[in-house]
Amino acid sequence: MTRRKAVVAMSGGVDSSVAAATLVADGFDVTGIMLKLWRGESANTASGCCNVGAAEDARRVADVLDIPFYVLNLADRFENSVVKDFHDAYASGKTPNPCVRCNQWVKFDALFERAMALGADVLATGHYARVEQRDGRFRLLRGRDERKDQSYVLWMLTQHELARSCFPVGEHDKPETRRIAAELELRTATKPDSQEICFVPAGDFDAYVGAQMPDAARPGPIVDSGGRVLGRHRGIGRYTVGQRKGLGISVGVPLFVTEVDAHANAVVVGPRDELTVSELTVDEVIFGAEIPVPGIEVLVQHRAHGEVAPGTLHPQGHDRAVVRYHEPIEAVSPGQSAAFYDASTPEELIGGGIISATVAATAVA
């Protein structure tokens, strides 16, 4: 029997290093691939996954595992999709999640396609998630380590990709991952987790807005829900729904950003009760295994590493869904992803999409 072939997306971090090591141990014919996503040598020397130091780390891990290692240049794709979307979203008053978009358009699209062209049976990454086959369908489950779970950023995987994806560290918790790396003497064993957006230099988002997003850096008014001007903002790209700090306004009660109005170049603020949301409209929806019955009970996660809240899910048309929360929730930013977990099997992600609109709880009441 011929060995199954796996391409592992290696970032130079400990998780993808252990993913590769696990597949080697499981008998796969493994090829490591790192993506070069940024033009020039390096966007971010401190963190991220596309600098030369990270490539050297990944290459040395591949050497230890005795697997072929290549760096694929997908900088044009990344720039024209993920970075462009990031800028467009901020300019239209939304708060994008570039890691989701990178998974959607780069890792599980451009890379996936190339891995398959190279003859791979599966594409593996270092995400904390799991894939399980049940009732004839491949299903995405949360990683065993609740605190590290990354299923939220993988909601876009369709059956086609789920059937050919694998997440070896999803079975472990993070300390276990590090222990495996240390046992194998991989040089990435103690490397800190990357936190920042890989293409924002030195993690300085404020400077990035000024330099790269002129449309989102134009000053404008801060207003309340009645349209009364309370102050000036420094460009809508620097504000996100739920934000309290940096408004520079004092009116006696704490004020929060409740809406970013790109059309009027205004930031809308209000007291905490104006942050509550009872309903979401979610677009670009993908259901990885099957389209659920309307009104299904779900747990909805609306930000990375955020809490889930119960509600019902109502698919509309081919790629839209409405979430009705049982109890109002706070601070939902359009542009972020909503991931749906089946309330009866709360580990299973059944779908997700991009939040396009919210209904304020006060409006319903």
Place this chain on the structure above:
Amino acid sequence: MHYLDHSATTPVLPEVRDAMLPFLEDDYGNPSSVHSPGRRAKEAVEDARDRVANAIGSSPAEVVFTGGGTDADNLAVKGGAQKLRGNGNHIVTTSFEHHGVLGPAEWLTGQGFEVTRVAVGPSGVVDPQVVASATRKSTVLVSVMTVNNEIGTIQPMAEIVDAVKSVNPNALVHTDAVQALGNLAIDVDLWGVDLAAFSAHKVGGPKGVGALFVRSGVPLEPVTHGGGQEHGLRSGTLNVPGIAGFGVAAEIAAKEVNEKQQHVRKLRDRLLAGIRSAVPDVVVNGDLDRRVAGNLNVCIPHAEGQILLLLLDQAGIACSSGSACASGAIDPSHVLLAIGVSRGLARGSLRFTFGRRSTDADVDAVLEVFEGIVAQARKVAA
């Protein structure tokens, strides 16, 4: 493994290895030392200098050993421009040079120099008149490569030197001749150049050794300062085993140049014919006739070179595509963009370069898999 990447590097020849070995363990002296081990090492260096000089048509005193081709280019470009700073601040080069020249030229712009990079047409052959018209009274250095490293095209060096000198006789003319050695009969006097860079590992020598031809009387400012080796132009203890190997490699390269060209031309032509029948829309980059015989550079429309390269590697065939950056990723070739190939097409480039040990079996191996690999790579959207 079928190795068709001889412009990247070549295996060390057995004769070269044998010439190097004594200087690793037995005759390990420092050629600057007065004692007999030092003198033996010094003799080996001077013997190699004679051989290299013979191979390029210079006198031995005009050969400066360096740490490789890029090292030699840096000495020529930075050293020449800075020494003649009193005459002007203008440099002429081409848009498709090796980074060994483009890098130092770019660095010099930060030192107050102005650099003109003349355009090169789709033929990949530089027009001497275009170089001449870019040359000014204030031009201190002109640098044009003899043979392009990616597309193999041969530049008319003698005509370029004549054209430049007729405009400004004081301008130094340098040529990066790294890809010329072993692929062309070399005579630096016939070319009339002032400076020429060479590298050992492209011709069966070891890596990390090169030479700069510096015409007698041509002024240069050193780039590396120290103990004053190599007439003060390239300080640092000489790499005796490497230099000894380079001497033998250069001698063999010059002696066997015609024989090798005939050998690799047959293989190259057969590979191209096979590729054309497998992939009829293949595009050959640069003039096929005015290039060294062992080079084939093509673009495969609607395919990514990086995927073709990986698939070929998996099939046991080593070739190259575009230019590798520090991380190992492949960027579209600046050479192909410089000769007018579109960015989209340039992404699908492949370079096959043959050496004296290449065989029909290497060509057969490529042709056996090529059509299937292209079909596989074309499944991937841009």
